[in-house]
Amino acid sequence: MGVLNVVTVVLAVLVTLQESGQTTGQDLGEDTEPCLPCEELDQLKNDLMKMQAETDNTFSMLEANATKDRQALRHMWKKTHEQENRIVELEGQVGNLTGDKVKMDKQVGILTDAVNRLIHKKVVNVALGKAANQTSTHGPGAASRAVDGDTNTTFDAGTCTHTQEEDNPTWWVDLGQSYTVERVVIFNRQDNSAERLNPFNIHIGDSDQVNENLQCGGDHEIDVDEASISVSCHGMRGRYVAIDLPGPRRTLTLCEVKVFSAPKKWREDGRCGRGYPAEDGYPAECDPSGIYPCCSSNNHCGITAADCDCPTCVDYRNPLPATTSPATTPPATTPPATTPPATCPRGYVQFLDRCFGLSTDTKNYADARSACQAAGRHLAMPKDPETNGFLVEQIKNTYSSGSFAWFGLTDQVQEGTFVWEDGTPLGNGWSDWAPEQPDDYQSAEDCVHWTADQGYMWNDYPCSENTYYVCE
Numbered sequence: 437m438g439v440l441n442v443v444t445v446v447l448a449v450l451v452t453l454q455e456s457g458q459t460t461g462q463d464l465g466e467d468t469e470p471c472l473p474c475e476e477l478d479q480l481k482n483d484l485m486k487m488q489a490e491t492d493n494t495f496s497m498l499e500a501n502a503t504k505d506r507q508a509l510r511h512m513w514k515k516t517h518e519q520e521n522r523i524v525e526l527e528g529q530v531g532n533l534t535g536d537k538v539k540m541d542k543q544v545g546i547l548t549d550a551v552n553r554l555i556h557k558k559v560v561n562v563a564l565g566k567a568a569n570q571t572s573t574h575g576p577g578a579a580s581r582a583v584d585g586d587t588n589t590t591f592d593a594g595t596c597t598h599t600q601e602e603d604n605p606t607w608w609v610d611l612g613q614s615y616t617v618e619r620v621v622i623f624n625r626q627d628n629s630a631e632r633l634n635p636f637n638i639h640i641g642d643s644d645q646v647n648e649n650l651q652c653g654g655d656h657e658i659d660v661d662e663a664s665i666s667v668s669c670h671g672m673r674g675r676y677v678a679i680d681l682p683g684p685r686r687t688l689t690l691c692e693v694k695v696f697s698a699p700k701k702w703r704e705d706g707r708c709g710r711g712y713p714a715e716d717g718y719p720a721e722c723d724p725s726g727i728y729p730c731c732s733s734n735n736h737c738g739i740t741a742a743d744c745d746c747p748t749c750v751d752y753r754n755p756l757p758a759t760t761s762p763a764t765t766p767p768a769t770t771p772p773a774t775t776p777p778a779t780c781p782r783g784y785v786q787f788l789d790r791c792f793g794l795s796t797d798t799k800n801y802a803d804a805r806s807a808c809q810a811a812g813r814h815l816a817m818p819k820d821p822e823t824n825g826f827l828v829e830q831i832k833n834t835y836s837s838g839s840f841a842w843f844g845l846t847d848q849v850q851e852g853t854f855v856w857e858d859g860t861p862l863g864n865g866w867s868d869w870a871p872e873q874p875d876d877y878q879s880a881e882d883c884v885h886w887t888a889d890q891g892y893m894w895n896d897y898p899c900s901e902n903t904y905y906v907c908e
Contacts, residue, residue, distance in 0.1 A: 563609045563677065563695035570607040570688065572600040579607055582690040589626035589663050589691045596625055596691040605688040608639075608646040608678035615697040616673050620652065623664045623692040630660040632687050638667060639678040646678035655682070668829055670787075670822060671701055673723070701822075702726075702737070709735040709750075710865060718821050719866060724752040747858070750820070751789045787826045792816055793907045794834050794841070801883040804842045804905035805857075814857045815844030816906040824868055827906060828892045835904055838888045840897070842905040845884040847896070851876065854884070869894045 568579040577591070577598025586595040599605040617640050624633050634657040641649025652669040659665070677695050681688050699715030702708065702723045708731035714720040722729050722737035730744035730751045731737060738744075744751045780791035799807060808814050818824035831841050844857030854862040854874075870887060874896035885903055887895035897903075 560697060561694045562611050562615050562697045563693055566612060567610045568607065569610075570597060570599055571605050572602055574598040574600050574687075577689065582607060582693045583609055585692070587623045587664070587692045589623055591625055591627060591689070591691075596689055599688045601685055601687045603684045603686070604647075604680055604682055605686050606647060606678055606680035607688055607690055607693070608676055609693065609695065610644075611675050611677065611695065614642055614673055614675045615695070616671050616700050617652075617669045617677065618671065618696050618698045619666050619668045620677060620679075621664055621666045621692075621694040621696070622658070622679065622690060624658050624660075624662075625689045625691055626663055629687075629689065630658075632689060633658055633681070634660070635682065637680050637682060638669070639676075639680065640669060640672045641674040641676060644676060646676045647680055649674055649676060649678065668825075670826060671698070671721075706737045707735055708737050711735065721750075721822070722752050729753040748860075753789070785830060787823060790823070790908055792827060792830065794830060795905045795907070798902040798904055799842075800902055801842055801846070801899040801905075804903075805844070808905070808907035811907060813907040815842060816908040817844050817856045817858065818868075819856065820866055821868070828886060831886060831892060831904075831906075840885045840887055840903040842883065842885045842903055845894075846882055846899070847874075848882045848899065851882070867894060 563583050564585055566583055568583050570579040573579070575598060576594065577596060579597055581595050582597050584595060586593075588595045590596075591598070597607060599607070620638055622633075622636075624630055635655035636657075637655060638652040639646055639649040640652055643649050650672060652667060652672055656665070656667055677693070679688070679690065679693065701714045701716065701718070701721045703712060703714060703720045706722075706728060708720045708722050710719050712720045712735055720731075722731050726737075728737040728739050728743075730739055730749055730753075732743040733746055733748045736743070743749055780786045781793075784791040784793045786792075793811070793813065795804070795807070805815055816827060818827055827843075831839070835841070845854050845862065847854045849855065856862065870890035870893035873890075873894060874881065874884070876882075876896060880898050881896040883897055883899040884894055885897050886892045887897075889895075
């Protein structure tokens with residue numbers, strides 16, 4: 437029993453005794469011993485009441501302190517809860533930053549790889565300062581202005597060429613020797629008459645009759661709101677690079693023309709393919725304009741049926757759809773190839789002797805393969821950097837940015853062993869995997885596509901996903 441309860445009981449007893457008169461000694465017999473004096477009982481009562489008051493005060497103080505402690509604890513819990521929420525929020529932000537860092541690292545890897553490739557290929561502008569000519573000149577617009585290194589697109593700045601109005605005006609540069617041309621970059625006039633350049637053609641070859649040289653692609657057009665256009669010529673070779681405007685009553689103005697060349701892609705010893713690198717470090721090709729344009733299965737350049745007409749042989753003639761027969765004919769003693777250049781059906785584009793069709797719909801890998809087979813084709817097999825580069829350019833020009841496209845390479849049969857559609861293994865052959873690929877993410881990636889997220893390099897991906905696809 438607590439102190440407060442004891443005091444209360446004692447007081448109650450004393451009050452009862454006083455009221456009954458049993459503690460006063462009155463009406464008691466003389467032989468009876470009197471009770472405690474009344475004043476002592478009163479003192480005891482006062483002491484007990486004081487004790488009750490002190491106990492009440494103590495209880496009130498304890499209760500007040502308990503209330504304060506409850507409030508303090510509640511405040512502490514609230515702050516702790518807020519801190520826990522903040523910690524969760526910060527952990528989420530750290531997770532996002534970690535994910536961003538991974539993405540950034542991948543992008544840095546892609547850019548580093550691209551820079552290394554450019555350094556490795558040593559692409560340079562071989563037209564700078566070379567001798568230039570044009571079919572006519574209007575005013576101060578001399579042909580040499582287009583190779584002076586100044587890309588200012590204002591005619592009054594003194595850096596742009598200008599011909600008379602005439603039929604089929606042409607400008608050309610003499611590179612001094614034959615080069616492998618990767619691309620031609622043209623800077624168009626922007627202060628006035630930008631539309632005059634459309635359409636235009638590019639010719640590359642060793643003949644000084646420049647319009648008779650092979651054509652890089654077909655008719656080209658520049659966006660008149662853009663200062664320049666870059667045209668890929670996929671390794672065509674020649675001493676002269678010409679730009680002409682087909683049609684009557686045309687005027688040609690160029691503010692700068694850059695011709696970018698890479699190291700020669702074929703070897704002087706006539707070897708080619710895997711195990712025989714060219715100057716750029718990639719497997720050597722055969723000179724498409726030479727007398728031996730086919731890379732045979734035994735890694736020799738030739739032109740016989742054994743060199744050209746076999747599943748693993750590559751015919752490098754006619755690298756672009758608009759080209760004609762090679763300028764140099766083979767010796768009379770060498771039999772011609774039995775396989776003529778490909779003639780592509782409508783909707784297909786030609787590269788070398790192969791035809792490629794880019795889908796207009798998206799399918800999973802199995803359905804894409806079936807769609808190609810239904811058309812008498814198969815999924816494309818970009819086994820070399822030139823074919824791969826050509827198809828990547830087609831994809832960029834055909835689909836919206838951020839698109840993906842299947843091609844014929846999978847490791848569905850055995851994880852880690854990638855096999856082309858024709859059954860040949862990728863092995864240690866040329867490939868263009870994106871950094872850290874293939875990674876078989878979550879053990880669910882067995883098919884391969886070009887990924888826009890990583891510069892259209894190769895990436896393994898779930899076969900069940902729907903993307904565009906390329907048939908050949």
